[in-house]
Amino acid sequence: MFRQAVLLAVLVAVAAVASPLQAQAMKAEREQAGAAQAVGALHSVRTIPEACTRLEGVFTGDAAQPYRMQAVQTAPTCQPRARYVEAAQARPSQASGWILNTLTRIPDASCPSRQAVVRVWRKPVAQDLARDGQGQVRIYLQDAQKQAAAGQMRELPQYSAQMEVVGASCR
Incomplete structure (x- = not known):
């Protein structure tokens, strides 16, 4: 009986510690609330400078698709240091190595109980770049061109x- 009581106490303690850790695992690195947006007003949700991408959204007023979001290139001359991949293709999740980077909530100005929730995920890669005597990573154009020609580009x-829409449907 004593052994069962001790085992039960240990299990309760483990559950008490594991529950907050599991909840914390899905927490975004940065959570932000966007300004309320009117129906038809195109707005920037998030800019991802590393991928030369800006996420734009709009409340449509359509019951079937109340919010629409698209990724657009920020500038034609921008040199991306990361790739933007559509969610349907990437299927981001923590199990596959993605990190929830930003969670943004954008309320509908005409229906405050409805919000567009945008989750931006990041998938880092291991960068094993050699550093010089000054501790800097030096990438020389000639070396990079040779690697590209050989098909040895770094990931x-x-x-x-x-994106998902949460909250009550207003009419």
Whole structure:
């Protein structure tokens, strides 16, 4: 009987510690609330400078698809240091190595109980770049061109975004 009581106490203690850790695992690195947006007003949700991408959204007023979001290139001359991958292709999740980077909630100005929730995910890559005597990573154009010609390009970090609409339907 004593052994069962001790075992039960240990299990309760483990559950008490594991529960907050599991909840914390899904917490975004940065959570932010966007300004309330009117129906039809195109707005920036998040800019991802590493991927030369800006996420734009709009409340449509359509009951079937109340919010629409798209990724657009920030500038034609921007040199990306990461790739943006559509969520349907990337299927971001913590189990597959993605990190929840940003969670943004954008309320509908005409229906405050409805919000667009945008989750931006980041998938880092291991960068084993050699550092010089000053501790800097030096990438020389000639070396990079040779690697590209040989098909030995380094893998880039990836970003992806998922969107969902939560809250009551207003009419």
